[in-house]
Amino acid sequence: MDLEKIKTTLRKFTEERDWEQFHNPKNLATALSVEASELLEIFQWSNDGGLSEIKNPKKRAEIEKEIADIFNYLVKLVDILDMDLEKTALEKIKENAEKYPIESSKGRSVKYTDFNEHKS
Amino acid sequence: MDLEKIKTTLRKFTEERDWEQFHNPKNLATALSVEASELLEIFQWSNDGGLSEIKNPKKRAEIEKEIADIFNYLVKLVDILDMDLEKTALEKIKENAEKYPIESSKGRSVKYTDFNEHKS
Amino acid sequence: MDLEKIKTTLRKFTEERDWEQFHNPKNLATALSVEASELLEIFQWSNDGGLSEIKNPKKRAEIEKEIADIFNYLVKLVDILDMDLEKTALEKIKENAEKYPIESSKGRSVKYTDFNEHKS
């Protein structure tokens, strides 16, 4: 994926509209959270884990667009922070792998802070 | 960015823990929204748009990790939907560029549905 | 319910800590949204609609506390706006009753904007 291309396209879009004044870290985190809720709204009354929604072509198109909206705000933040998204993402998976060892996590959705309690 | 590598790493992490049963689209959208709020929480009382938070090295590390968490759930959804993230992201920017023409949007954070009203 | 008592208690708590400077409408709406996500987090991997969570005494206590947190931020906003919560809540139910007529909504979770499409 060409992340730099998306960054550049977003920068141009924002600059042309003079919107940098609105795109501070707090507002971008707010907008990202609002978009994440718009995605969630599509699934809010689903009782089958969202399977029928992703099978419905119209809903699926909406879902993909909401994912793109979330991603674009995420890329704006990545750009402002000048962070290495791929590296941080892979490190976070590694960290989670240590926090949730296979033997104690297998088939259980329990939060790692509740391990002892639930094992007993 | 090597998106395929992140997808593969996430798939392995999930399969090893037998967590596919929890990772349906609805639950993933929920988890993504919860992570987006954890990012937002860091900025919740900020009165300077989050600038002091991103300058604080400890907070900045937390911010980057929350961004990685959000991204990893996003990649899980992208993988399940088998969608083209780069293409959809660029299309969405183009769509927004049409919805928010430069002349009527410049320097204004108004939602496109409120254009007429605010122009008067 | 003695809403005035809760308002007064919250006002005293905030004033004693000199926290009015942080409790502007935007920050309170942000905090409310963050608390709503903390409630949602308890249910995030649930595949039975949250029934096992509300039956678990420890989780139930956490759920009730998160609901109280959300409510307290809501009451702060109600106080700042000097709005009539009971009246607005009852009006909103009436409005929804008109938006979702019994005959077309019965047993269906469809959004009112999708009625025609789904009826066919």
Added chain:
Amino acid sequence: MDLEKIKTTLRKFTEERDWEQFHNPKNLATALSVEASELLEIFQWSNDGGLSEIKNPKKRAEIEKEIADIFNYLVKLVDILDMDLEKTALEKIKENAEKYPIESSKGRSVKYTDFNEHKS
């Protein structure tokens, strides 16, 4: 405030539409979080803490309606859990008063887990 009246009105609304099947605890927590984001969306680009939004009569009406939506889902949860909202809300304020002692919290938005660090 007549909380029982709101509970009864909501129960009637839900039963008439056969919507209990959708209103399980997880779905209600999801809907509440989605409504909280709709409130937040109104403030998302505000750079004055939301003061201009609450002064704008049209926006103010929207804000009050979103607060009513959040409250109605909260009351549904309170009803299902058969919890004492007033009591739990007041207890939570008391708990927070102990977690954030006046002397160490005055004029500071710091999270209680960060007290020591920030004092130095």
